[in-house]
Amino acid sequence: MAHLRDTKTRRGVTLVAGSAALALALVGCSGGGGSEEPAPERDLGTPVAGQIKEGSLDGVTLTFAGSGGVFQDGQTEALWNPFAEASGAKFNQDAFDAGKLKAMVDSGNVSWDIVNTTQFDTARGCGTLYEKYDYSQIDTSKIPEGTITDECMVPQILYGLVVVYNTDKFGDNPPTSAADFFDTKKFPGKRTVSQSTYVDPQTVEFALTAQGKDVKNLKPEDIEGAFDMYRNLGDDVIGWTTGAQAQQQLEAGEAVMGLVWSGRGYGAANAGAPVAPMWDQWMIMVDSNGIPKGVKDKQAAFAAVNYSIGAEQQAKMTELTSYGGVNVDAKPQMDELLSQWMTTEHLDTGIAPNVDFWVKNYDALSAAWAGWATGN
């Protein structure tokens, strides 16, 4: 019996060793793709937003990883397909996930060229996960002031975290400040606020604004206090974990007020819900065009981003997605409802995020947010 067991074990060892060797061989093969020759430097001339030399990128393939749904469909139609047609490049679409991006960069096998991510992600990962932009290849002259918040981003859309309230309840006496959101005596009823696993530091900044603090001058010890303000709303606060859920809560009247993404508020209004945005104190949000570190053809990616921020392209994107564009000359055709929800019409009352602070204090933010988002 002992003899039997011994041979069995040995056989097992051989099998394991054999499989491991096979595994290594396969991994070795897949890792061999990194030694491609660098992309050629082409003469694309002085960049003008929204323009590209006809056929200058023939044979190039680019992939955009976005956040899906109507938003990415609209971007594809307004930005990337026209670019592909003009430049001769082929454009693929994929779904973005920051974890996947890190895996690509870590393994040196990057298959995305442009991604849609938050301005905090590009700021945090600038130089490690994202390429620095060569702004001489991008025409940034028409980009709204102050929206380029780090060296690894060109803004993609301009939206916001906005208080949306039920006009049946508060139509005569609407809320006019961040503090009103927390005033359940004057504005009774349930509020909805982000408890998504995705972090929006603006949610924290909003509560601190309600406390009368200046977003430009934040301290790490303020962070927990912001979450406490939401917790102190007790039974009057319900959370949303996805944008779709936020919209549904507003539409169904489950929440009489919500701190939600402007596009979701518009979605509820567009579906016929009696809701309106409060523009008095709203939190500006910008999504980045990020270029993953180690991308194969930087020049082509820059050219595509430069094309996408043209006035005409941005106007069309806004019409298709309802998200605010990032070209001050863009004149989208909007109906009355959409213009009522358009963040770019209200930049004067918007509060810009303190990106540097959140990059520096990301660990404190993520720890506090993890507790908040899991109901602790």
Add this chain to the structure above:
Amino acid sequence: MSDGTVTEAIAVSGADAGRRKRGPRNWRPLLLLVPAFVIVTLFFLAPLIDVFIRSITDPQPGVQNYVWLVSTPANLNVVLRTFGTAILVTIVCLLLAYPYAYLMTIVSDRTRNLMQLFIMMPLWTSILVRTLAWMVLLQDTGPINGLIAAWFGIGPIPLIRTTFGVALGMSQVLLPFMVLPLYSSMAKIDKRLLPAASNLGANPVTAFFTVYLPLSKPGIFSGGVTVFILGLGFYIIPALLGSSKEIMISALIQQQISVFLMWGQGTALGIFLLVCTILILVVVSRLNRGGSLFPGVNR
């Protein structure tokens, strides 16, 4: 029961004897294992080892990620909640599935096929579609609360964003994994045992608890373990039907991996969940000595 065990014992020793007779040199049948072994090694074992190594090296070597895991109250709350929800779902599934599976053993073949079809049907529908349907049904202004308000004049009763709502949605998805092993174990029970028990003076309740229930134990264990372990990993249903207070550990892992990009902490959570699950399997298999934990596999 004893009869079956004896027969099985004989069968097992017979197989043993046969194997012994063939001797150690007959290794060729083991080749049958190679495809499965290679796939498991390449696509499960190797990544798993990578995950473990990450959990003790990212961002620097050491056990800091595990220290973080156990020293953060929020994590422990979510872990407890995850196990609590999985246990609740297992119990709900068992209570719903047991009578159903029993009924399947006493009806005609045609009805049984129909019942099997009904129980399999949810598996063929997208989990997202089903969950969205629950969202509509359970919301405060949904039809269930509408009926309650119309009939009893109360409400709305909170159904969505409660543990109840999450357990309901999860139970619907996991019910087939309870019904099928229960049925396969009940189908083997000799129906004459119950009349025999009552013949010997047992009332129906006693007969059920002393004869039928123990005989169906293998099905309860294998169904229970399957539902419980699948339940531990649920992500989308707690996110959609629950609030932040129902979020389970998979959401925590996703957050660490995909949002915070803290892979050391995310992988530590994953390894922790795996170890807990293995421990539970060990404990349950000890409790269920002699039986198999895997539906359809007999020892």
